[in-house]
């Protein structure tokens with residue numbers, strides 16, 4: 001984070017555009033409080049792009065409507081019983097919520113909504129201190145009762161009140177904690193982590209859809225691996241994605257193999273770097289596949305008589321387990337199928353490094369990967385996490401070679417598919433020829449033309465053919 005003063009100046013800029021100034025003035029004129037709150041305040045401090053603006057007020061939903069409707073281009077009721085009104089004013093989309101002091105029923109995490117009267121109370125019931133700041137408008141005064149700015153500067157996630165109460169009220173907040181560590185690169189404060197360890201089982205009352213939505217946001221974040229560690233360390237992963245903590249295999253001192261959990265997280269970090277280097281946006285299918293690629297290992301681990309360890313068919317089993325888990329989490333069918341397929345294919349490349357494949361084996365690899373080829377490239381490369389530089393260098397070179405051969409074969413096949421614009425029959429008809437050497441010459445001329453200038457269409461090809469024929473005499 002840059003200096004507090006610079007962040008405040010940016011916040012002020014954000015909150016004093018013409019539309020927002022107009023809104024703030026209308027609330028003030030009606031005798032109500034009005035403040036920018038939560039995510040946008042946090043993001044302005046972090047220099048992140050702020051898109052949707054959330055506001056809070058002591059006005060009731062009906063009063064909000066009466067103030068907003070006359071100046072809004074559109075407005076909607078997001079859930080009047082929850083106290084939120086949405087509106088569009090020019091370029092700005094805003095959501096305005098009445099101060100809350102909700103209590104939760106503790107069983108379903110559905111809040112029993114109670115409206116509040118003080119901004120400070122609304123703020124301290126929120127999930128984390130960095131989300132519990134507001135900018136009062138039109139005065140532009142920062143309200144930060146829980147020390148959010150300090151925590152932003154320190155890079156720490158802390159609950160405004162006792163974490164047991166906050167997570168007890170809303171267990172989803174434990175997953176939000178993991179997600180924010182992944183998005184912001186922050187660390188979770190010790191007391192909050194301890195509370196999450198204690199309350200992890202209560203994540204079961206949250207719907208699968210909400211859980212997987214948080215998981216999706218976490219995985220798409222820049223430091224996804226950091227968020228996964230929070231889920232595992234808190235015991236939340238045990239409830240929502242048990243295959244991941246199960247990767248922490250006991251390592252027998254006689255039967256050595258790498259730590260599959262650490263390997264998977266290292267692979268995920270590597271995949272995120274490769275994804276960016278190769279010009280892709282954050283991609284869920286890829287990241288899920290990398291995280292889960294070895295989940296078949298615990299069940300297939302076998303210690304051979306000579307003390308070596310094998311994981312036969314962990315690719316096939318892993319694909320099955322991943323599909324089952326992702327379906328359970330309500331991920332869509334395409335995502336489930338793609339992730340499972342990538343896991344099933346993730347060992348194929350290792351055959352390549354052991355002996356060069358025939359062209360037909362390369363073609364089969366491309367055909368089997370289909371649309372997933374680019375993700376398979378990244379997964380296979382990211383899977384090489386050995387610290388032995390000679391080994392990792394050799395595998396990277398082998399994969400470069402495989403990609404080069406795929407490109408060369410694709411180009412050859414494309415070239416092989418190229419035909420001149422006119423076929424033999426057309427040439428004979430245009431030039432009035434019978435089959436013979438001259439037809440072959442004309443065909444070769446048109447092929448050269450096609451390679452030099454691309455496809456020209458029948459009419460141009462015909463007139464160029466006639467020119468060529470005339471010049472030839």
Ligand code: CTP
Pocket residue numbers: 037038039040054125126127128131132170172173176
């Ligand atoms: N909030 C909360 N507890 C939750 C969800 C939300 O206290 N379980 C509060 C936080 O103050 C948060 C605000 O409501 O800042 C808005 O929530 P939401 O839009 O879900 O999150 P943002 O923080 O805006 O972040 P993002 O848009 O990235 O999800």
